[in-house]
Amino acid sequence: MNNERRLLRCARNDSSNDQWAMANEQSAMSELPTPDSNLSRMSFTRRMSFIRRMSFIRAYLRRWGGRLRLAESLAWGPWGAAAGLGGALLVAVAARLWPLLTGRVLAGLAGLLALVGGALGLVVAWVWPRSLHRLARVFDRRFGLAERLTTAMEIGTGRLRAVPAMAGAQLADTLDAAARVDLQVMLPLRASRRALLVCGVLVAGLVLSLWLPNPQEDVLLQRAAVRAAVEEQIEALETAQEQVAEAEGLSEAEREALLQALEEAITALDEGRATPEEALSALSEAEQALAPLQDPGAATVRSGLERTAEGMTDSGLTRDIAEALAEGDYQTAARALAAFSDAQGEMLSREEELELARELAEAAGALAAGDAALAEQLRQAAEAIERGDIAEAREAIRQAAQRMGEAGERVQRQETVEGTLAELQEGREQIARAGST
DSSP states (O other): OHHHHHHHHHHHTSGGGHHHHHHHHHHHHHOOOOSSOTGGGSOHHHHHHHHHHHHHHHHHHHHHHHHHHHHHHHHHHHHHHHHHHHHHHHHHHHHHHSSOOOHHHHHHHHHHHHHHHHHHHHHHHHHSOOOHHHHHHHHHHHHTOTTHHHHHHHHHHTSSOOOHHHHHHHHHHHHHHHHTOOHHHHSOOOOOHHHHHHHHHHHHHHHHHHHSOOHHHHHHHHHHHHHHHHHHHHHHHHHHHHHHHHOSSOOHHHHHHHHHHHHHHHHHHHHTTTOHHHHHHHHHHHHHHHGGGOOTTHHHHHHHHHHHHHHHTTOTTTHHHHHHHHTTOHHHHHHHHHGGGTHHHHTOOHHHHHHHHHHHHHHHHHHTTTOHHHHHHHHHHHHHHHHTOHHHHHHHHHHHHHHHHHHHHHHHHHHHHHHHHHHHHHHHHHHHHHHHO
């Protein structure tokens, strides 16, 4: 009885169907539904008509459903963009309180969030699941069809049983009402004006926030400069590590100390690269660790060897030694000097021996202040050559060559330490300048 009254109520909603309602009210009251489905109680002709009408109703629902999704996507898309712009505005406000992002990054983020939000708004309308029954309820309310579509769908699926005459009349009435629906008027395709207005307000707020000076940007720029300086210094220290690993004149203990100090500095810089104070502290600790390796006297030895190179260039006998010393290749210079204690010395004439003695005596004078032991060996070799004591001269030259090699190692060791310290000091200055900008 309840189902029959529902069918009659749907029919009465259309004033043009008063006669249909009156004719079927008596039939509905006299014929009660049976447990069989609606189709099983119909003749073949009525069954085909029923199926055809239901297919038309479903076609209406699908077509209207597609237009509904299009209309909702046009409405939800701007709201999605507004949500993205709102999130970007919140981030922009937060970036004025804390150093989060620069204005350029914020502008890009705002555009990205707006695009993502708008795209989500457009897509959700199309992926949100809606069955035909749900669409029937939606369009009944939206188009004022007084549950005609919902009743027709329930009759078509057998959820609502009705006598064949009443079921056919209800479907015919539903199709007639659906044909009178003007989608252009009832379901227009237009964007939400309110959403567009909100988007405009949010865009204005974002533009204003990005246009006004932000003191936090100075903090971000300073941090970026410090990070760049720290990265550059890390690369420089890694290069210094390679140079120390291949440097000559270092003992294993000294080489290990240098490499360990550089490694600790690199690790500290890498861990605290965003903080200027930590970076400066790490470099200062590395400098302090290398301070005991400095040899103040090595500078005097180097000056003496440079003067020796200048004095030996005027003789063909010692020019090779002079060139090696000038290039800092002290071991080659030592080998060239040692050659005069072997076969090369035997090939010299008396005039050449005396010329070699003069060169060695001048070198001894140049090295007297820097390396007294090397100067003494050279002086003894020069005196022995002048006396004609070739055996003593050769021994003195051999010892002088060995001493020259040791002096060269001392100079090279100090140059390596000085270069590493200079690299650390330059890094401190660069980071300090970056942190003060």
